[in-house]
Amino acid sequence: MPTACSTRSPARRSAEPIxxxxxxxxxxxxxxxxxxDGLVAYRIVDAAIPASLTGQPGDATRGRxxxxxxxxxxxxxxxxGPFPELRFHSDLAPDLxxxxxxxxxxxLRLRVVDASHANPQTxxxxxxxxxxxxxxxxxxxxxxxxxAGQIEDxxxxxxxxxx
Amino acid sequence: xxxxxxxxxxxxxTALAVPALAGEIAPQDRKSxxxxxxxxxxxxxxxxxxxxxxxxxxDGEALWSAKAGAANxxxxxxxxxxxxxxxxxxARYPAFDDASRAPxxxxxxxxxxxxxxxxxxxxxxESRDLVALSAFIGRQSRGLPIATPDDPRLKPxxxxxxxxxxxxxxxxxxxxxxxxxxxxxxxxAGNIVPQGHPNGxxxxxxxxxxxxxxxxxxxxxxxxxxxxxxxxxxPDYVALELYLRQRAAGMLVETPAVRP
Numbered sequence: 001m002p003t004a005c006s007t008r009s010p011a012r013r014s015a016e017p018i019x020x021x022x023x024x025x026x027x028x029x030x031x032x033x034x035x036x037d038g039l040v041a042y043r044i045v046d047a048a049i050p051a052s053l054t055g056q057p058g059d060a061t062r063g064r065x066x067x068x069x070x071x072x073x074x075x076x077x078x079x080x081g082p083f084p085e086l087r088f089h090s091d092l093a094p095d096l097x098x099x100x101x102x103x104x105x106x107x108l109r110l111r112v113v114d115a116s117h118a119n120p121q122t123x124x125x126x127x128x129x130x131x132x133x134x135x136x137x138x139x140x141x142x143x144x145x146x147x148a149g150q151i152e153d154x155x156x157x158x159x160x161x162x163x
Numbered sequence: 164x165x166x167x168x169x170x171x172x173x174x175x176x177t178a179l180a181v182p183a184l185a186g187e188i189a190p191q192d193r194k195s196x197x198x199x200x201x202x203x204x205x206x207x208x209x210x211x212x213x214x215x216x217x218x219x220x221x222d223g224e225a226l227w228s229a230k231a232g233a234a235n236x237x238x239x240x241x242x243x244x245x246x247x248x249x250x251x252x253x254a255r256y257p258a259f260d261d262a263s264r265a266p267x268x269x270x271x272x273x274x275x276x277x278x279x280x281x282x283x284x285x286x287x288x289e290s291r292d293l294v295a296l297s298a299f300i301g302r303q304s305r306g307l308p309i310a311t312p313d314d315p316r317l318k319p320x321x322x323x324x325x326x327x328x329x330x331x332x333x334x335x336x337x338x339x340x341x342x343x344x345x346x347x348x349x350x351x352a353g354n355i356v357p358q359g360h361p362n363g364x365x366x367x368x369x370x371x372x373x374x375x376x377x378x379x380x381x382x383x384x385x386x387x388x389x390x391x392x393x394x395x396x397x398p399d400y401v402a403l404e405l406y407l408r409q410r411a412a413g414m415l416v417e418t419p420a421v422r423p
Contacts, residue, residue: 092346092356125335133333134332137390137391
C-alpha cells in the first residue's frame with residue numbers, strides 16, 4: 001500500500017518561492033526548478049495544481065492521441081470516453097465524457113499527476129511520480145508514465161471534454 | 164466501560180472499512196477463467212479433438228515412456244501407468260520438498276525426478292518437453308478439486324505469496340489483488356478481468372499460440388503492469404503459485420485449458 005499522500009506531496013518537499021518559479025518561466029522553458037528526482041516541482045492548492053508544469057498550455061490534439069492510446073496513456077484500459085474509433089470498452093473507471101464540465105483544469109492536472117492524492121487506494125496510476133514504486137522494469141526506473149509536456153497535453157484535451 | 168466501547172467502535176470501523184477495500188473472494192463466488200470466455204473458446208477447451216493442447220498431452224505421454232538420462236530409466240519404469248500413479252498429483256502442487264526445504268511446483272518436481280532419478284539434465288523452463296510432461300501429468304487430475312496440502316511447513320511460503328499478491332508493483336503500481344479480487348468481471352480494454360485462478364495450467368493460450376505454464380502467465384501479468392518479472396523458478400514465483408492454489412482450493416482442475 002502507498003504511504004499517505006501528505007508525506008510525498010511535492011509541494012511540501014520543495015518550497016521554492018513562487019517568485020523564483022515565475023522568474024524561471026521568463027528565463028527558461030520549465031515553470032519550476034527540477035526536484036531531486038528530475039521531475040518539475042509543482043504546488044497543490046485546494047486539491048488542484050493550478051499552474052502548468054511546463055509554463056505553457058498543452059496541445060489538445062496531442063493529448064487526445066495520448067489518452068486514446070492503450071500503450072502510452074493507458075487511460076482507455078480503465079476508462080471509456082468519446083473514442084468511437086476504439087473497438088473495445090472499459091469499465092474499471094468512470095466514463096471521461098463531459099469531464100471538462102465536472103473538473104477544473106487544476107483538478108484535472110492533479111488527478112493525472114497524482115491520483116493517489118484524492119484517493120490513496122485508487123487503482124489509477126500517478127502519471128507524474130517516480131517515488132514509492134516497487135520492482136519497476138529496469139528500463140523504466142526513474143521515469144514517470146508521462147513527462148511534463150505530455151501531462152499538459154492530456155490536461156488540455158480533458159478540458160475540451162464538455163457536454 | 165469506556166475502553167470497551169472504544170474498542171467496539173474501533174472494531175465496527177474496521178468491519179465497515181473492510182468491504183470498501185474489497186478483498187478475498189468468498190468460496191461460493193469463485194469463478195474459473197473458463198466462465199468469462201467466448202462460447203468458441205469454451206468449446207475448444209471442452210473437445211480434446213480440437214483443443215490444441217492435446218498435441219502437448221500426447222507428446223507428454225510419449226516422453227513418459229521414453230528412457231532418458233544416464234540411468235536409462237523412463238518415468239513409466241518407476242511410476243507405471245500415469246492414469247493411476249499421477250491421478251490427483253498435480254492438483255496438490257506446489258508441495259513441500261524435503262531436500263529443497265521449500266515448496267516445488269509440478270514442473271520443478273518433474274525436473275527433480277530428471278536429476279535425482281534419471282541422472283538427466285533438468286529440462287529448461289517452458290521447453291516443449293517440460294510443458295508437455297506437465298500437461299500430460301496435469302491431465303490426469305482433470306475434474307479433480309485443487310487440494311493444496313495442509314502442511315505447516317508451507318505456512319511461511321503461503322504468507323510470502325499472499326504478501327506478493329497484495330503488494331502494489333511496477334510502473335503502473337497495481338497489485339494482483341486490485342485486478343483479480345477487486346475488479347474481476349469488469350472490462351479492461353475488451354478483456355474480462357478474470358479472478359486469476361491457476362486451475363487450467365499448463366494451458367493453451369491463443370495469444371501464445373502455444374501451451375505454457377502458470378509461471379509464464381504470471382510473467383505476462385507482471386510485464387503488463389511494467390514490473391520486472393522474476394527469473395523462471397525464482398522462489399517468489401513458487402510462493403505466488405502456492406498462494407493462488409490455496410486461494411482456488413476446491414476448484415476443479417481444467418488442465419489443459421484454453422485461454423485467449
